Amino acid sequence: MPFRDYPPEARTLLGAQLVFNLGFYAVVPFLAGAMQTEYGLGAAAIGLVLGARTFSQQGMFLLGGMLADRWGTRRSILTGCLVRILGYATLAAAADFPLFLLGAVLTGAGGALFSPALQAQLSHADRLAAGKEPAGGKPGRRSVFVWLAITGEIGAVLGPVLGSALWGWGFDAALAAGIAVFAAVTVLLWYRLPAPNASAPKEPRLRKTRTAPVPDHPALGCLRNRRFVVFCLLASTDLLAYNQLYFAIPIELNRRGLEPAWLGALFLLASALTLLLQLPVSAAGRRLGTGACLSAGFATLAAAFTVAAVSSVHSGTSGGSILPVMGTVAVLVLGHMLLAPTILSLVPEFVPNTRAGTGRGAYYGLVATCGGIAVLAGNAIMGRLVELTGRHLWWPGAPWVPLILLALLAAAALPWVLPRNSPSPLPAPAGHAG
Incomplete structure (x- = not known):
């Protein structure tokens, strides 16, 4: 399915993924070097900070997805942006190891709130696109997650370029740019994503099949x-x-x-x-x-x-x-x-x-x-x-x-x-x- 044929909400989320990766890769690849050269942290401390960031993101994805189900995807996506802003601000204010560690954890937690909610919301566009296919048309259609991969990769490529350009002004300049990027994403999504009380789109009816019973929790x-x-x-x-x-x-x-x-x-x-x-x-x-x-x-x-x-x-x-x-x-x-x-x-x-x-x-x-x-x-x-x-x-x-x-x-x-x-x-x- 061509990119332009997806609903505006899906295109907004794909653009948000691009910008979210841009802000992430403008900062995180340079984090280890900044901790060593600008703040004098040792290898063990740097390893702990980077490990805590990765674990707080990957390890908390399940929790982030559960919160998206409880809060709604819009609220979880916006909260993820705000938490990442808070993480970058904490890194900018950090002068010792505990604050660096806290900033790294918050940075990862922001991604854990953002990504599962965004993927869950995009999956609706995928199902809706399946329901719009004409009978007897081409088998299968391009998944929205293909576009998610492409937009995310564009952000991952351009992010380090932005970070390198800002490195001459110091790590705080890269953090400030990251904060600005995430703030712009937050404002955009606040106005473009449908409110929680908006009626949920009806998905195409699939043929009736036996499914597992709904769990108590x-x-x-x-x-x-x-x-x-x-x-x-x-x-x-x-x-x-x-x-x-x-x-x-x-x-x-x-x-x-x-x-x-x-x-x-x-x-x-x-x-x-x-x-x-x-x-x-x-x-x-x-x-x-x-x-x-x-x-x-x-x-x-x-x-x-x-x-x-x-x-x-x-x-x-x-x-x-x-x-x-x-x-x-x-x-x-x-x-x-x-x-x-x-x-x-x-x-x-x-x-x-x-x-x-x-x-x-x-x-x-x-x-x-x-x-x-x-x-x-x-x-x-x-x-x-x-x-x-x-x-x-x-x-x-x-x-x-x-x-x-x-x-x-x-x-x-x-x-x-x-x-x-x-x-x-x-x-x-x-x-x-x-």
Whole structure:
């Protein structure tokens, strides 16, 4: 479905995602350097602050989604913007470690309130778009979550550029710009999002199917939905895989004796591929159908890690080639483009058919929280394998093997976990938010 054909509310939310990522990436990538150079904090303190920020966002997504279900998505989105403003203001005022830690936690908590609510609200546009398709038309249509991936990536690309431009005036200038960006988003959404008492849009009627009974506590219904929990655990492999751009790929550059400056070029490659290929890749996924798209996406991730494993070398090797690493990143991003929007598009299919939108925030929150847990556990295991491989001179590709196996498991199992009342084929998909 073309971008212009989505309702104004959906276009507003997509624009908000772009600006939200712009404000996030103008500040957070420079946080570690600012804490070290401008405020003299040590490595342990910096690591704790960054870890607390990540955990307060990923770890609190489920709570943020539950609050979105209780408060309504509009209130949760606006509150998320305000909490992030408060977090940036706290960082600007910080002169010691406790305030830095508080500011980092508030920054993460703002994202945990904002993102699940935004995804839940966008899912209504996805269902409405499905209901508007003409009978006998093309199978499937472009998911709104494809546009979420693209707009989010634009913000992620432009944010560091803005932050770098402001760095000459100091970290406080970047924080002030971030505060201004989030304030503008808050005002825009205040006027453009429908009020809570506005009538909820009616979603297209799907064919009648047997659904699970509505739980006594809808906020926790996602945890009682065993099929959905398994879906989240398998789907979390995608976030774990994509996170290797930040964890395993830098390690691989070091093992090959390549300059750290190559990392910036690899991030640029990932962003360029997303912006150029997301639409055609999602169109190919649409033609495949939902189950085949998921299998193809995870098989592609496995292929990316196989390239990394086969070409891997022991630490200390000099003169290693960048080409295998570039190939790994390119194939990894291709798989992520197939998977991320598809996964988000499927979440409403697991929500019991009570009233429209019930529990969606919690369901989207659980997807993100499982991804955060997978990243935390997976990176710890992979880091340990890297250490053991170097110490005992195992095959240098050994640390990549668990990721290959996880991706193949998800490729084989995930299509069987999909709800039986899921329309086929569903939209294809991608994305990530700050």
